[in-house]
Amino acid sequence: MLKEKWKTHIRERHEKQKKNQKFQRIFLGISAGIIGIVLAGMSVLYAVMRELIIDQNIQMSTQTFAQVQKEFDNTDDTANEIATQVMLDDVCSELIGTLTEEWPDSIQMDRIRNQLTMYQTANPTVKSIYIYSSVPDLILTSGSRFGASSIENFPDYGIGKYMTRTSEYVGGGLIPRAVSGVYQSDPRKEVKVYTKILFSSHGRSAVAVNLDYEAIADSICSMDILNESRMLIFNEKGDRLIDISTTTIEASDELRRAVEEIAGKGAENREITVSGGEKYFISYLHSEESGWDYIKITKWEEVFQTLTVLTECTLLIIAVIVTLMAAVMGKSAVSLVRMQKKSGPGIHQAEINRLKEGFLSDFLHSRKLFTKRQLMEQMEKFDFTLEEEKNYTVLILQIEEKEKFKELYGEKGTYDIEFGYWNIFEEIFRKDFKISGVINKDYTLSFILETTGAEQVQERLKKCFETFLKEQKRFIPWHFFCIGTEQSVNLEDIPELNEKLEKALRESFFYPEDTYCTMELIWQEHSGRADYQKLEAGRLIKAVRCGEGMKAVYDSLTEELACCRSSEYMNAIIWLGITLMRNLGTVVPDEKGVSQFLVNLTLCEKRGQTDECFEQLFGQIRKNQEKSGEKKGMAGRLDEVKKYIVENFRDPNISLERLADEFGGSPNYMGRLFKKDTGISVSEYINEIRLREVMKELRETNRPAKEVAEQCGFISSNYFYTYFRKKTGMTPQTYRETWKESKEKEEAV
Template sequence: MRLTAGGPEERRETIRKKKMFRHIFHLMAVCMAAVVLLLSTLTYSMVKKAVAGQNIETAMGDFREIREAVGEAGKLANSLATQLLLDDVCSGMLFAGGDGKMNAAETARVVNQVALYGNMNDSAESIYLYNREQDMFITSQTQAFCRGSSDFFDQGIVEIINDYDRYRDRDFIRRRILVPYSNGYEKEEEVYTYILDGMKGSRLQVAVIVNLSMDSLYNSILQTQGMQDSYMLVTDETGETVMELCSISDIGAEALEEPVRLMAESGKQYMDYTWQGEKYFVSCLFSEREGWNYVKATKWSTVFGILSEIRKAVAVLAGIILLAALSASLISSFSIYRVYTAAEREYRRLTGHKKKERDALRESFLYDFINRRKQFAWEELDGELTRYGLGTERRYTLAVLKIDRYQELTKRFGEDGIYDIKYGFRNVFEEVSRRWFEAEGIIFRDNTILFLIGTQKQDIHGELASVFESFCEKVKIFLEWDFHMMGIGEYVSGKQLPRLKDKLWPEVHNLYFYPPNILTDYEVVKGKYTKPLDYARLDQKQLLEALHGGNREEIREAYHKFLRVLSGCDAIDYKNALTWLGFSVARIRGSGGAYLLRLADCDTAEGADRILEEMFGEILRRKAAAMEQGGIRGRMEEVKSYIKEEFRDPNLSLALLGSEFGVSPAYLGKHFKQNFGKSVAEYINEVRLEAVTEQLLKTQRPARDIAVDCGFSGANYFYTSFKKKMGMTPQAYRDKNMK
């Protein structure tokens, strides 16, 4: 029973349009998301720059206010100290000589006068008068009079006076003092100390000391919005701290050393910096006029809170776009699903099979038909071809995909998993080819997949080459592998497909001679590799003699002569000849199992050449090393190293070592025992047993299998050697040491 042409064609067109709509909508969604992302990035950058500038401008305002306030305080302190110095009562105390002791009445007058000046200035925390000759302090505080520096309550000012050269160039000295009160309590306060000095030579003789409080300035600046969640450090031209303002306790001056250094090196005025898991916005400015610097750190979230809002808005907008795209995709997919299910129902009504069952039956039919595993009568064949869409109105060609290094693929994924890999290869090729033609793959049990290609064109060689190139690139996304493909430039009806396959298949194995991942034409390969191999002419003696001689040019010439005999022969004969040569070369080397396995698995002539050249190179390197050592006596360590490398070879023996190193076995054995105190056989057993004990503790494999892998050829000999060396059986050793 045949399906009508109108229904399926209309459904295919409907599905095509719906898929096209979905693709267009997805493209629009992606474009919108890209525009939103670009605009949000630009907005984010502009807003961040503006907010950073505003924060720096606010900090500069606070900086100017501090400079002005400190300047005004300096003027006030200087004016107050000058008045005290010129005051008749105070000057009498300040300039009294060491012999002129002040009586109680005079001292009381000075105390009252200093207290009067102190009360007249709210910003003056305290005032001291100091006379070195009298060794006397008079203050405006409760403890008004003190004779003797050692008893003065403010020992900080005593240290400054005694080391005055260090402080004399400063306008203010920022320090902390303990202030005594009449009730007996003391309070630590920060003050800015101004000293009006009277010098005699380099020694301070008299001083008027004014301690100013900056609490009002602190409070006014800390209450500004710019100091919210912030820390500011102001330093003078000497690097001394002028003022330290802090509305958070999580950061201090030590945290700002690194960002200040980075900004100085890069020439930036601000940067983002993370300290103890918290992100901060750090700015740094320098005043050339005063020589002052300020560094300010503010919590990033406080400064750039608006950026968080922008991020949220972008996330919401992107979510809306994504939701719209997802909704449209779901609606389109549901609509396509409805069309598919309607087609499935109609197909099942007309044929009695589900579509998946029909695809499986189609693949099974094609496999049997193309491989001529089943004979069909003409009428039956016409019906089957029409049933599976291979009618006479279309033309077909074949292309075979050959998987390189197939043995390696099966070792990696196993016999059971290899079908899934080939199934994936087939799907990728079919998906890539849809742009140019319809391809349907038939998976064979060997390393090939046959593709049936239906087309209305007379020649698709260029399109097939592009599809194969694209396939090789896409496969490498999930599996790095190489492939060979051969197409035939003949287009036939469905009935003639078995003839085309029979024509193509004998040449598939000759892809061995061509580089992978490039499309090869059947017409190029056909008849090129048909010469029978003349084994009588295949002489490897010259090559082996050249290897013994160690001359690289002679080796290359002899190898090329060997290959010329193989020119034009079938790939199977060519590979067999190279394998035979590999065995002969391995005997010269002494071992070479790894090379021989690689040679057997190699699927290209070029790769086989590389493997053999590696073997030649290793033989030459070994011979060169032997010549450098100059005699077997100096090569004992090399013999030990060789045993450690090749101990897994069951044929490793004193005789083989003698052949490898070019000396008699008896001579080598004698010098080996003289050097190491044990025979070659004992050392080989020792190395093998060490490897066995290591594997016993690392794996749960049977001891017998481990012994074979480590070079022991007989189980009885292994168990005897192990018990003699370890004093117990392998299983007892494993049980004892794995607890």
């Protein structure tokens, strides 16, 4: 009996062990299957994520390179405006238009240098300005580092081939170069600059504006996409425009060969591992429009950081599964099922939104990036409502006072606030239109609206914009300018329409903030060019000296420019401001105030801001006039009359009558006041200043006395010789010889 029971127990135990072994095999099979599924799923997800990251990186690189090129275009425009203003300047044109082989005198050269320095200080990105004339082979610079020099002996060795041979300056863009030889303490020191050269119409003269390389590079380095990266940009001639790095990337032979191979084949991206085990991701783009090549080298872990995290998660999941396999079989199965349900992470919605935004930005600003088939595939992929057979229009919303906005909220905060404006704008306009939008890098938001079958589109757009202005004040009160168009186009023509709007947006200088306008209206009202010679700046100068009617004269001048493009208008206004500063003498603010006025003028973004800038200047001038007693009559203006004589004594036509007309008074009354104040007549005062200058020239130069006298304002040589003998007791030649002899004796002693 016991034996039978024992056999039964052994048999049941054996069967139980077989069941356990079977369960273990099944569990092990399931576990291995789960691990295989996890590995396969992660591999697929890894590949998908990798392609998405590469695609995103290329799109972001495209946006960054477009931003960089726009930065260069804006910098080029700024340099061109400065060079144009120098070329048109009254003082500088004395050298540009000269036909004589002799150099100007030291006073004239100092005046030109001062003018160049004023233009330099008005723009903080300008390091120096050169002006060159092949006749009489003279180059002058802003500041006081160099004296007058021929182009061959100029310390900046490399500039000569560009300013003397236009063939070396093909394209007219910015020249990246290293300025060497300009530091006497360290001749080997080099400073990187971008140089813009503008040649005169006759080709004998040129103006070179040298811009700060570091300032431009710093603005590019602040872009988030350049983290742990090095970016190189080459223009169509192969010049390296930019080579900046936000991390240490050693230039090895493997890396150099990879970059050359990618640029030669035109490939878009490449992974490469160099000696030392460092891995890099290289992006390459070529712009057909500008002919530029863009290369960005990024550390692999910076680009594919998500993949590294995904790999670590995969290893962690497998480790957990293996650990659970050693635990209780029943609980392991349940845990594995739960793990399986939790595994397989997907793309976060915020990342999908960023990819959608990147695609829409590429579509609007880089229409050559997509074929028609690729465009429709991307539309379907990102679930856009844009359809091929519909009609659309474009709106661009611009945030006003961009520099102030960036200063308040910074790079990171700016995007979040722009995103809030974007949501408010879409929410309001979606009631009347199907709308899709994107945030641009230049503080603008672009929106695509479906207009198929819509009526009274412009009235509805204006009404929606007014509603937006009311609603956004609850968010963060700010000012905007919105520009649209009366055109409706199909899907493929949207980028071209957007490009037209961007060009028109740059001409929106004349319109006040919180305004909706169309590009058709801008093109209709502002299409002319400013003619500086027709602007009677003398009327404003005379009004300022008299202290009356300044605003009225200024308004009449700006009305003459109202039909010009914004760039032409701004050039003319800056020219007017510089002319005013140069001719007003004692009534203008101090030197610091002059510099700040010109800086503020160049930073203006709207016509109302330039008007406010001049109104503040007029107010300061009134205060200065009241303090100096100029409101009390001609007696309070004698210091200004004296300064005017000192600045213009070389003019042979200067006289008491002209001074009275210039300062608004009677010649007889002015003459009496002047003699009472100085003890001599106006004409005697003018001649004494001329005589002092003649005597200085006789001491410092070997030029003929007659020539010196004519340059200093003496019309009649007979009168000059008589006056000189009367005042000095000797002839000009005797004076020169006597002074030389005394100087030689002093040197001998």
